[in-house]
Amino acid sequence: MLVVENLSKIYTSGFFRPQDFHAVKDVSFSVHKDEIFGLVGESGSGKTTIGKMLVRLIDPTSGKITIDKKDITNMRGKELREYWTNLQMVFQDPRSSLNPRIKVGESLIEGLKLSGNIDSIDEVTQDLLKSVNIREEILNRYPHEVSGGEIQRIVIARALSLNPKLLVADEPTSNLDMSVQAQVLRLIKDLQRKHSIPCILISHDIEVVKWMCDRIAVMLNGRIVEEGITNDVIHNPQHPYTQDLIKATFLSDIPTLFYRMHLIYSK
Helix, strand or coil: CEEEEEEEEEEEECCCCCEEEEEEEEEEEEECCCCEEEEECCCCCCHHHHHHHHCCCCCCCEEEEEECCEECCCCCHHHHHHHHHHEEEECCCHHHHCCCCCCHHHHHHHHHHHHCCHHHHHHHHHHHHHHCCCCHHHHHCCHHHCCHHHHHHHHHHHHHHCCCCEEEEECCCCCCCHHHHHHHHHHHHHHHHHHCCCEEEEECCHHHHHHHCCEEEEEECCEEEEEEEHHHHHHCCCCHHHHHHHHHHHHHCHHHHHHHHHHHHCC
16 A cells, blocks of 8 residues: 655755745645556646655655555665665656667566566566567567557566556556557556556546546645545536536547547457
8 A cells, every 4th residue: 555645845946046846745645556546637737746756766855655554755775776676657758768779578578587587587578468468579679669559568567577566657648549548548457456556647638547547636736636536526526626627628528538438448
């Protein structure tokens, strides 16, 4: 279980007259192992900053992050390096997660070695490829030779190969075609259920969080302005910003909603 308490991130800019910018302000929430928790809001609302703090890519200014009752907020050095395999993040641009100079298969094997699956690499690799519906020949290609959807599935497979205790997916489909978006979203949801990993899904897309998330938090200017069960928030929004966000989404994009979700849930 992930527990976030009063998490904040402040950046200071300016030399002669330093000014503080509160990217994240006093955010608290919890996520159970069987849940997908959505962070939704416009660009600059603090969603990605939270995601990076959760996987310890950046340090919080204040607050507390606990995973399975272990406080990871102030981990440093060797302790953090050893724990990092438990914290996995899938980024908006999947190619940025892979070394362009080594083949896709080598990147996947790197993850397996970190997880300790050295004796069964071939077997585990086959299982991973099957779980994300990737052909074996893709392993011999470089990242630039593989489609965006295939690369994203490889990145997801590598993240899961480490048996993480937390998975953060930051806009994982925003750079993909609509039909490929549906496939990747369904993959994330199915694998999260299978492995019982607490998952944070970061998105600006109300459609995506509506169909993917058990609970959501709506962010504005670094704060959570509304949080609850997804259907409750979508169908009965309380905060004016949430109301505007939902109204704008469903008035402008209804055909896209039904088409994409049909693709996700059709066999």
